Amino acid sequence: MSIREEKKKKTKRAILHAAISLFNKKGYDNTSIEQIAQNAGVGKGTIYSYFDSKKSIIKGFCEYELEKIHHQLVAQSNEQSSVLEQMLIIFMTEFDHVTQNPEFGRLYLRETLFPDNMGRNNASDFDEKYFEILFPILEKGQQRGELREDIEHLYLCAHFYSLYILVISAWYSGRIEKSAIQDAMKTLFKQTLDGLRPVSQNHTTGNNND
């Protein structure tokens, strides 16, 4: 690796490191780019040749973090467990990480779920990694008869993911305590697996189109 490339990597790390440290110490809004630059030992302008904006520093950090989590998950996931248990582990692990850096997590979720650009979005690369983890679990679940086979994987994901988002949101807006998260998520996951209709009236086969 050339001198140039080495320096670039070192600089990027320094910026990210300074940013994380300052954001966690003083909060995102109370940290200025100039402060980050000083702590990283570079000029202000340099930061903008590594990151598009203040927000994208967060995005860079979060994606790096989440990738780490994903690797962890693949390692620790137990193929024998039920879909419910595996989903709970995955989303609770993710939740724990998010809440360790609430500031980052919040801004990342905002940006990911309701992006600035509208439309042309580059998150698909990131979605892929999600699916790489979730799809096999769902596939196995279907094979074991735990999940309906007439629902696409994408839609199955959607149900769990949407509930995860809701619970996170409830925590961020102070409607639920951290200690209550796991139970709430479990309850919701169970309910969505079992359905909201009474058993007697359950008609799954999809012939109930109006």
Place this chain on the structure above:
Amino acid sequence: MSIREEKKKKTKRAILHAAISLFNKKGYDNTSIEQIAQNAGVGKGTIYSYFDSKKSIIKGFCEYELEKIHHQLVAQSNEQSSVLEQMLIIFMTEFDHVTQNPEFGRLYLRETLFPDNMGRNNASDFDEKYFEILFPILEKGQQRGELREDIEHLYLCAHFYSLYILVISAWYSGRIEKSAIQDAMKTLFKQTLDGLRPVSQNHTTGNNND
């Protein structure tokens, strides 16, 4: 009403009107407070005695809009329809309004779901109005045997609301076309009603606690 109060109302309306017009014309980021002030015929500082921040102008507008929608909904809702149909109407109506002002909708959702303040949140007042509409529908649904009675109303709401959020997010990030929204939402709602498990294995009674 005193002269003072009249003027205040008029001024607030003028600010909101100028803001909406400019935001829709040039976008939120490209509109400055000073421009809004000029279009509203007031000084810059005045805006800050009516709104806490640039963001809260959006919030003010959205809450005003959503309140209008809610009234509409109560009027047009048909108690005889199935829970599925009523939920679809409610969330599709809301979706339509959000997407008429995508800029506003996006910022409102961000702020509502992942607020700045963290914890102390004043949205509970607004939640109430949501529940005033949804709870009666769910109550009726339970009475008619369309919905399980062992699930709290709050949790029943959670399922529908979370899917609504997911679909909106999918639209905002360009993963789904506007024309496909209704079908997607309907499919997801149906699935959550029927459950993700195959019928044969459905065990609703909640005695499957580990």
Place this chain on the structure above:
DNA sequence: CGTTAAAATTGACTGCAGTCAAAATGTATA
């Protein structure tokens, strides 16, 4: 009315995100 207190309005001011032309540093070639 005239006087005084309270409320509303204002724009100059502060601090920060993001830009950009110029300077510094690294690379390739003779």
Place this chain on the structure above:
DNA sequence: TATACATTTTGACTGCAGTCAATTTTAACG
């Protein structure tokens, strides 16, 4: 090594969100 070119770094500069002390407008009362 010297020269020319490419990449990276830099901080002065621009424009805007949000503040605040000073000013103007309204209300209350003798």
